Amino acid sequence: xxxxxxxxxxxxxxxxxxxxxxxxxxxxxxxxxxxxxxxxxxxxxxxxxxxxxxxxxxxxxxxxxxxxxxxxxxxxxxxxxxxxxxxxxxxxxxxxxxxxxxxxxxxxxxxxxxxxxxxxxxxxxxxxxxxxxxxxxxxxxxxxxxxxxxxxxxxxxxxxxxxxxxxxxxxxxxxxxxxxxxxxxxxxxxxxxxxxxxxxxxxxxxxxxxxxxxxxxxxxxxxxxxxxxxxxxxxxxxxxxxxxxxxxxxxxxxxxxxxxxxxxxxxxxxxxxxxxxxxxxxxxxxxxxxxxxxxxxxxxxxxxxxxxxxxxxxxxxxxxxxxxxxxxxxxxxxxxxxxxxxxxxxxxxxxxxxxxxxxxxxxxxxxxxxxxxxxxxxxxxxxxxxxxxxxxxxxxxxxxxxxxxxxxxxxxxxxxxxxxxxxxxxxxxxxxxxxxxxxxxxxxxxxxxxxxxxxxxxxxxxxxxxxxxxxxxxxxxxxxxxxxxxxxxxxxxxxxxxxxxxxxxxxxxxxxxxxxxxxxxxxxxxxxxxxxxxxxxxxxxxxxxxxxxxxxxxxxxxxxxxxxxxxxxxxxxxxxxxxxxxxxxxxxxxxxxxxxxxxxxxxxxxxxxxxxxxxxxxxxxxxxxxxxxxxxxxxxxxxxxxxxxxxxxxxxxxxxxxxxxxxxxxxxxxxxxxxxxxxxxxxxxxxxxxxxxxxxxxxxxxxxxxxxxxxxxxxxxxxxxxxxxxxxxxxxxxxxxxxxxxxxxxxxxxxxxxxxxxxxxxxxxxxxxxxxxxxxxxxxxxxxxxxxxxxxxxxxxxxxxxxxxxxxxxxxxxxxxxxxxxxxxxxxxxxxxxxxxxxxxxxxxxxxxxxxxxxxxxxxxxxxxxxxxxxxxxxxxxx
Ligand SMILES: NC(=O)c1ccc[n+]([C@@H]2O[C@H](COP(=O)([O-])OP(=O)(O)OC[C@H]3O[C@@H](n4cnc5c(N)ncnc54)[C@H](O)[C@@H]3O)[C@@H](O)[C@H]2O)c1
Ligand SMILES: N[C@H](CO)Cc1c[nH]c[nH+]1
Numbered sequence: 001x002x003x004x005x006x007x008x009x010x011x012x013x014x015x016x017x018x019x020x021x022x023x024x025x026x027x028x029x030x031x032x033x034x035x036x037x038x039x040x041x042x043x044x045x046x047x048x049x050x051x052x053x054x055x056x057x058x059x060x061x062x063x064x065x066x067x068x069x070x071x072x073x074x075x076x077x078x079x080x081x082x083x084x085x086x087x088x089x090x091x092x093x094x095x096x097x098x099x100x101x102x103x104x105x106x107x108x109x110x111x112x113x114x115x116x117x118x119x120x121x122x123x124x125x126x127x128x129x130x131x132x133x134x135x136x137x138x139x140x141x142x143x144x145x146x147x148x149x150x151x152x153x154x155x156x157x158x159x160x161x162x163x164x165x166x167x168x169x170x171x172x173x174x175x176x177x178x179x180x181x182x183x184x185x186x187x188x189x190x191x192x193x194x195x196x197x198x199x200x201x202x203x204x205x206x207x208x209x210x211x212x213x214x215x216x217x218x219x220x221x222x223x224x225x226x227x228x229x230x231x232x233x234x235x236x237x238x239x240x241x242x243x244x245x246x247x248x249x250x251x252x253x254x255x256x257x258x259x260x261x262x263x264x265x266x267x268x269x270x271x272x273x274x275x276x277x278x279x280x281x282x283x284x285x286x287x288x289x290x291x292x293x294x295x296x297x298x299x300x301x302x303x304x305x306x307x308x309x310x311x312x313x314x315x316x317x318x319x320x321x322x323x324x325x326x327x328x329x330x331x332x333x334x335x336x337x338x339x340x341x342x343x344x345x346x347x348x349x350x351x352x353x354x355x356x357x358x359x360x361x362x363x364x365x366x367x368x369x370x371x372x373x374x375x376x377x378x379x380x381x382x383x384x385x386x387x388x389x390x391x392x393x394x395x396x397x398x399x400x401x402x403x404x405x406x407x408x409x410x411x412x413x414x415x416x417x418x419x420x421x422x423x424x425x426x427x428x429x430x431x432x433x434x435x436x437x438x439x440x441x442x443x444x445x446x447x448x449x450x451x452x453x454x455x456x457x458x459x460x461x462x463x464x465x466x467x468x469x470x471x472x473x474x475x476x477x478x479x480x481x482x483x484x485x486x487x488x489x490x491x492x493x494x495x496x497x498x499x500x501x502x503x504x505x506x507x508x509x510x511x512x513x514x515x516x517x518x519x520x521x522x523x524x525x526x527x528x529x530x531x532x533x534x535x536x537x538x539x540x541x542x543x544x545x546x547x548x549x550x551x552x553x554x555x556x557x558x559x560x561x562x563x564x565x566x567x568x569x570x571x572x573x574x575x576x577x578x579x580x581x582x583x584x585x586x587x588x589x590x591x592x593x594x595x596x597x598x599x600x601x602x603x604x605x606x607x608x609x610x611x612x613x614x615x616x617x618x619x620x621x622x623x624x625x626x627x628x629x630x631x632x633x634x635x636x637x638x639x640x641x642x643x644x645x646x647x648x649x650x651x652x653x654x655x656x657x658x659x660x661x662x663x664x665x666x667x668x669x670x671x672x673x674x675x676x677x678x679x680x681x682x683x684x685x686x687x688x689x690x691x692x693x694x695x696x697x698x699x700x701x702x703x704x705x706x707x708x709x710x711x712x713x714x715x716x717x718x719x720x721x722x723x724x725x726x727x728x729x730x731x732x733x734x735x736x737x738x739x740x741x742x743x744x745x746x747x748x749x750x751x752x753x754x755x756x757x758x759x760x761x762x763x764x765x766x767x768x769x770x771x772x773x774x775x776x777x778x779x780x781x782x783x784x785x786x787x788x789x790x791x792x793x794x795x796x797x798x799x800x801x802x803x804x805x806x807x808x809x810x811x812x813x814x815x816x817x818x819x820x821x822x823x824x825x826x827x828x829x830x831x832x833x834x835x836x837x838x839x840x841x842x843x844x845x846x847x848x849x850x851x852x853x854x855x856x857x858x859x860x861x862x863x864x865x866x867x868x869x870x871x872x873x874x875x876x877x878x879x
Contacts, residue, residue: 005037005147006262008165008195010063011175012039015046015053019175026179027188031231035188036260037061039149039172042078043068054081058373059260063087063149065124067107072096079103082380087124087149100382105149108136124149125169127160137167161186165194180232189228196267204239207270209281212259212369214273215297217281218289220246222270227261234258236274254278296368299355303362319359326363329356432743438733439726440698440712442751445759453752457767459680459816460707460748468657472628475654476661479632484639490629491600497624500604503633504640505622507615513605514612524609527580527806528616534808535585538827551843558831563593563642565634565670566619567649567659568610570599570626572705572741576609577805581812581825582649583617589830594619595634595642599626627651628658635662635670645669648829650676650812652705673829674822677815679704681800682711682769682789684760684782687721689775693796695728697773698749699742700801702733706744711767712751713760715776722751761785768819771800790819841879844870 011032013019019029032038042050042064054062061084066075075086075093079100087107088094097104102121110128123145127133133150140148148169152160157177164171179185198205204221211217222230223239226246230237236248236256249255256274263270280287287293293301303316310317319326333356337349361371432438443456478486484503492498505513516524543557566582569575579596586594596619600606606622614622623630623641637643647659647670659672681701685694698710714722733742754760761782764772768788776782779795786792790813793800804811813824823829839847848867855864873879 005170006061006260007035007037007192008168008170008263008267009161009191010037010039010149010170010172011035011178012041012172013175015040015042015049017176026182026185027175030234031180031188032175032178033057033060034231034234034258034261036262037063037084038175039063039065041065041068044070044074047074047078050078051081054078054083058082058377065107067093076100076382080381080383082377084380119143119145122147122149124172125151127151127153130156130159130163133160134163134167137163137169140169141167158186161191180228187228189224189231192227192261192263193224196263196270199268202241204241205268205270207238207272209236209256209272209274211276211297212273212367213297213372215293216288216290217274217276220272222272227270230258230272231261236272248281249278252278252283254280256281296354296358299358300362300368303358307362316359319356320363326356326360330360432746437726437730438739438743438746439730440710440746440749440751442722442753445752445754445763453763454766456750456752457711457763459709460678468653469661472654472657472661475628476632476635476658479629479638480636484641487623487625487629487633487638487641490627491625494627494629495599495625496602497600497604500600500624502640503624503638505606505611505624507618507620509611509615509622514608514615516608516612520609521612523806524576524580524612524616527577528584528613530806530808531580531584531810532588535588535810535827539588549843549846551840551846553838553843555836555838556833557836558828558833560590560592560831561646562591563595563644563646564591564830565595565597565623565631565644565647567630567634567647567651567655568596568598569649569651569655570607571652574598574607574610576607576613578649578812579610579613579617581810583613583619585810585825585827586648586830587617589827591830593642593644595621595623595644597623597625597630597634599630600624627654628661631655631658631662635665635668643670646671646673646830648673648812648825650815653677673812673825674814675816675818676770676812678707678709679771680709680711680769680815681771681773682713682764682767683773683775684713684715684757684764685717685725685775686715686757686777687717688777688796690796691721691724691728692732693799694725694775695732697775697793697800698729699732699736700799700804701771702742702745702749703736703738704741704745706741706747708745710745710749711769713763714751714753715757715760716755717753722753725751757782758785764789768814768817770813770815770819771803773798773800788820790814790824841874845874 013032019027019032021029036059038060040050040053040062047069050062050064062082063085064078064083065087066078067087067089069075069078072093075088075097078086083103085103085105086097086100087105088097089109090106094104094106105122105124106119107124107126110126110132119140123140125133125136125140125148127150137148137150146168148167149172150160150164150169151172152164152174154174157173161171161173163169173186177185179187180189181187193205196205200206204223207220207222209217209220220238221241226237226239229245229247233247235258238246238248240246255277256272257277258272258274260273261270262273276287279285282289287301292298306314306316307320319329330353333349333353337346337353340346340349358368361367434441441456443453445453448456475490479490482489487503488500491500491503540558543555545553545555547553564586566579566586568579568582579598583594583596594614594617596610596614598606598610604624606624611622621642623633625633631647633641634644634647647662649655651659656675656677660675662668662670663672679701681697683694683697694712698712701708702710712725714725717725729746733739733746736742752763754763757776765785765787770790771793772786772789772791773793774782775796783792783794791803791809791811793803803809810825813819814822844867848871851867852864855861855867
C-alpha cells in the first residue's frame with residue numbers, strides 16, 4: 001500500500017451508486033481499482049457501507065470526508081478500518097482527532113475567505129466560485145501547503161480540474177464523469193499524461209514494471225495511447241520505441257495482469273504493478289530483467305510451483321497434504337526461534353519458520369502480497385490491543401494474564417481488584433508492601449459503600465475458564481487417547497521428572513520409599529488416629545428405617561464408593577497432610593480401591609511421607625503425576641492407572657478445571673467432591689484477641705500461594721489495636737521463608753473494620769470462607785450465627801493449622817465462596833446412599849389406591865397394573 005498519493009487526481013465514489021463491473025460502462029469498477037485510491041463522502045447513514053467497502057478492498061487507499069459524521073467514535077472506526085486519510089472540519093472535529101496526526105486533514109470551507117490554519121498535513125478546499133477558489137489556491141501555494149485537495153463542482157468539473165492541475169492541487173473527480181476514451185467525459189489517460197513530464201524527445205514516459213510486492217521486473221516506456229490501451233484491456237501494454245504499441249506476452253504468452261498504475265513523486269516516471277504470468281518478464285530465461293528472484297520471492301515462487309506439480313518425494317508437497325505435520329513443524333520452528341540467541345541462529349530459525357508459515361499460506365492460496373496487505377492494514381489500526389499473550393502461551397511462559405472488570409467500583413477499589421493479579425517476582429517487587437511494610441489494605445465498613453465492600457471481598461481474579469480449559473482440554477484428550485505414554489510425557493514436561501519411566505507406584509511399597517524420622521512417623525500416626533476417630537464417628541451405625549404407613553418400611557443404607565482417586569497437591573508445597581485428609585476417610589468408609597495421585601519430584605521420586613500415608617490407608621497405587629493429566633488418568637484409566645469412580649482432593653486451577661471437565665463427561669463416569677482451590681481464611685477478632693495470634697493465623701493461609709486470600713474482620717478495634725496487629729503481621733511475615741508468596745497473597749488481602757459482631761458475621765456469611773477463625777471473647781456463643789463456612793476454629797487456642805493437620809477435622813474444604821452450597825470432605829464424600837422399600841400385603845393395600853390414581857393421572861397404565869394385578873391376586877386368594 002503506497003502512502004504517497006499515486007496520481008494527481010482522486011476519483012470520488014458515491015456509495016449509493018458505485019461504478020459497476022459492466023464492460024459497457026465508460027469507466028468500470030475494475031478500471032477504478034487500477035488507480036488505487038478513492039475519495040468517499042461519509043455520513044451517519046452510509047457508514048456501514050463504507051466500512052464494508054474498506055473491509056473488502058484492503059489494497060485501495062481510501063480518502064474519506066467525515067465532516068457529516070456526528071460521532072467521533074465512528075470516525076475513529078473508519079481510521080481503524082484502514083482509511084488512509086480523513087477530512088475533518090476545523091474546530092471540534094479537528095481538536096478531537098488531532099492525536100491521529102497526518103491521517104487527519106482539515107477542510108477549508110468554500111465560504112471561508114482566507115485560509116488561516118497552518119495546514120501542516122495539507123488541506124481539502126471545497127470549491128466555491130472560480131475566483132475565490134483560485135485565490136485560495138494561490139495563497140496555499142504561496143505558503144507551500146501540500147497536498148491540497150480540491151473538490152470539483154458538478155456544474156463545471158473540467159474548469160476546476162484544469163485549475164487544480166495548474167496549481168499542483170489534486171482534484172477530486174466523481175468517477176461517473178471519468179472515461180478511458182469517451183468524448184463528453186474526462187479521459188483518465190489524458191488526465192494522467194497531462195501531469196507527467198518526459199525529458200525524452202519522443203515524449204514517452206519511462207515506466208518501471210514491478211510485481212505486487214514492488215520487486216522490479218523491468219523498465220519500459222509508455223505513451224498516453226499505450227496507457228489507454230492498458231487501462232482498457234487490464235493487461236500490460238507499453239510503447240515500444242521501435243515497433244509502436246507493445247502488448248506484453250502477445251507472442252511469448254508471458255502476459256501480465258494489470259493491478260495498479262501510478263506516477264512517481266516528481267511525475268517523470270510511471271509505475272505499473274502487474275501480476276506476471278508464464279516464465280517471467282525478461283526476454284532472457286529469468287524472472288526479471290535484473291536477474292532471478294531471491295529470498296522470500298524465490299521461496300514463494302518455488303512453493304507455488306510445488307503446489308501446482310511437485311517432483312516425486314517432495315517434502316513441500318508432503319506439507320501441503322499433511323495438515324498435522326505442517327502444524328507441528330510451525331510450532332516446533334516457532335519454539336526453536338524463541339530459544340535462538342545468536343544473530344546467525346536467529347536468522348536461521350526465522351528462515352525455517354518463514355518456510356513453514358509460507359507453506360501454510362501458499363497451500364491456502366494466500367500470497368506474500370496478501371500477507372503484506374494484511375500487515376499494512378494492521379499498521380493503520382488506531383484502536384490498539386493490549387497485546388497480552390493468550391491462554392496456554394502465557395501460561396507456558398509463566399506470564400500472569402489475570403484481568404479485572406471493576407466497572408462500577410470506586411477508583412481505590414478498582415485498584416485493589418486489579419492488583420489482585422500481581423505476584424512478586426523477586427524481592428525487589430513491591431507487591432504486598434505499603435511504605436516498605438507488609439500490610440493488608442484497611443477499610444472501614446461504615447464508610448465504604450456496599451458495592452465497594454463487595455468488590456473488596458472479591459477473591460483474587462482467576463484465569464478465565466476459557467483460558468484454563470484451552471490448556472486443560474488437550475491434556476485430558478491426550479491422556480485419554482495416549483494413556484501411560486501421554487501421562488509420562490506431561491510429567492516429564494511439568495515436573496521435569498524426565499528420568500521417570502513408569503507413571504505408577506503399586507503397593508506394597510518398599511520400606512526404602514518410606515524412610516522417615518521417628519518424630520514424623522509419630523506426628524503422622526497421631527494425626528491419622530484423630531482423623532480416623534472423627535470420621536469413623538460419622539458412620540451411620542445402622543440403616544435408617546421408617547414405617548411410613550402400616551406395612552410399609554422405607555430404609556436408607558450407605559455403601560462405600562468402590563474406587564476413589566485422591567489428588568494430593570504438590571506444586572508450591574508437598575502436602576502429605578492432604579493424603580491423610582483424603583486417605584483416612586476413604587479407608588474408614590471401606591472404599592475397595594484407593595488410588596493416590598501427586599506430582600513427583602524432579603528425580604521421579606515421591607515424598608516418603610505420602611508413600612507412608614498411602615501404605616497406612618491401604619492405597620493400591622500412587623500415580624506419579626499432577627495437574628490435569630493426573631485427573632484424566634484416574635478418570636479414564638490408562639494401561640497402568642486404575643480407573644476410579646470418584647476423584648477427590650484440592651488443587652490449583654488446572655486440577656479443578658480437569659475435575660470439572662471429567663465429571664461432566666458421561667464417558668468417564670466419574671464424580672468429584674467439590675471445587676477446592678486456593679486456601680483462604682477469614683479471622684474475626686475483637687479487642688480481646690491477641691494481635692500475635694491473629695497475625696499468625698492470617699499468615700498461615702497467606703503462605704499457601706500468591707492466589708490465597710486472607711481477610712481480617714476487626715470488631716470495633718481502635719487505631720492502636722489495629723496497628724498492633726499490623727505490626728505483628730509485618731514482623732512475622734518478614735521472618736517467614738515463604739515471605740515472597742505471603743506478599744503476593746497480602747497484596748489482595750484486606751482488613752475490614754466493623755462496629756459489632758452481627759455486622760462481622762453478616763460479612764463473613766456473605767464471603768463464605770473456607771476457614772473461619774473466631775478470635776472473640778465468647779467465640780463459642782457466636783457459632784450459631786455461622787451460616788456459611790468450610791470449617792470453624794473457635795477461640796484463641798484453636799489456630800487453623802490444627803485443623804490442617806491433626807485435630808481430626810478435614811482440611812479439604814470448599815473455597816471461593818462455595819461453602820454456601822458444598823460441605824468439606826467428610827465420610828459421606830466416600831459413600832453413597834441406597835434406599836429400599838419393603839411392603840407387606842397390608843402395606844400394598846394401604847398405599848395401592850394412591851399409586852394407581854397417580855399412575856392414571858400420568859397415563860402410565862403398566863405402572864397402575866403392577867399394583868392392581870397384585871390387589872386382584874390378594875382378592876382372588878383371600879390374602
Ligand atoms: N481447599 C483446600 O482444601 C486445599 C487444601 C490444600 C491445598 N489447597 C490449595 O491447592 C493448591 C495446590 O496448588 P499447587 O499448584 O501447589 O499444586 P497442584 O498439585 O494442584 O498443581 C501442580 C500441577 O499443576 C500442573 N501445572 C502447573 N503449571 C501448569 C501449566 N502451565 N499448564 C498445565 N498444568 C500446569 C502441573 O501438572 C503440576 O504438577 C493451592 O492453591 C493450595 O492453596 C487447597
Ligand atoms: N490449609 C490447607 C487447606 O486450605 C490445607 C493444608 C495442608 N497443609 C497445610 N495446610
